[in-house]
Amino acid sequence: MAKFKVNKKMGPVAVELPECPVCMDVMSAPIFQCQSGHSICNSCTRILLPPICPICRQAMTQMRNWQLEELISKATVPCPNRSTGCVYTVVSTEMEDHLKECIFREMACPIGIAFGRCSWSGKLKDILDHFKERHSNHCYLNTDNDININNISVSVDERYMYLIPQGKFLFILTLKVDTCQKLAYWVVQHIGSKKTAQQHIYGIQITSKQDDKRTVIFTDKCFNDAFDVNEIFRQARCGIMPLTMLSHFIKDGKLSFKFYVKRNQQNFKTKEKGHGSVKETNKGPRGPGPQSAGNQSRGKSPGPMHLHQRQKGPKGGNSNKQ
Structure with a gap:
């Protein structure tokens, strides 16, 4: 289980984040409880048919586990891309923003995003080779x-x-x-x-x-x-x-x-x-x-003017529009 630090005034220095008993992933808000008090993550609660707790077989409710959600919101958790090399740990509530810019995330081809003409996806380390092979005019x-x-x-x-x-x-x-x-x-x-x-x-x-x-x-x-x-x-x-x-x-x-x-x-x-x-x-x-x-x-111009010396350089290269 993932560990995180807590302010000493709040309690122990480190605790373990609970896992959802259904999907076995670390809990994330919103967290719902069954009639006996067992907590299930939101995504698993929605797919339970019938809505029965897999632990005690009691009916699930719309009662939130607010204390557990608050505890998790203050947790520092590792990036889900840690298996591919990311070493960042962030507060769980900031994880979504981190994943948008994590360099170890799965990335779509920028040409595909802009023009819808490429379905490639992969890691950052492979993007340059992909452009050289498939989009050389745009490299x-x-x-x-x-x-x-x-x-x-x-x-x-x-x-x-x-x-x-x-x-x-x-x-x-x-x-x-x-x-x-x-x-x-x-x-x-x-x-x-x-x-x-x-x-x-x-x-x-x-x-x-x-x-x-x-x-x-x-x-x-x-x-x-x-x-x-x-x-x-x-x-x-x-x-x-x-x-x-x-x-x-x-x-x-x-x-x-x-x-x-x-x-x-x-x-x-x-x-x-x-x-x-x-x-x-x-x-x-x-x-x-x-x-x-x-x-x-x-x-x-949207901003102030800054003057720079005109630079000369050799001309060459050729690029065509996509």
């Missing part, structure tokens, strides 16, 4: 190269997704073109815990295909994959560019941008007052046209 292995998108249009709704390994971590980059909102969104999510995600800052550097002196850079803290990416879009907590501005970065249906991710060091931290940053540079002559579009983007 961005060399961050020194540009991500090149073909056949992109500001008049067509589309979503692009890339799996990006960085050392021992994996990140998901999503670009969404939304013609209804007339915006393009860039979001980067770390596959893992929220704490680790917030320790990383990502950057998106977009260089115009029409004028290579025109560059926009977004920087922001990463989310983890437990966040619903559609909710991030809805709240505008990411890099955003008006489609009228994006059109000045596309030529012949092609768009290029660079991606980088860094540890959240002092000179990369964003301010608490806002989420995200944007910079536009244009070393060419100022006047109407693209520069005016850039001015509009500053008003649309």
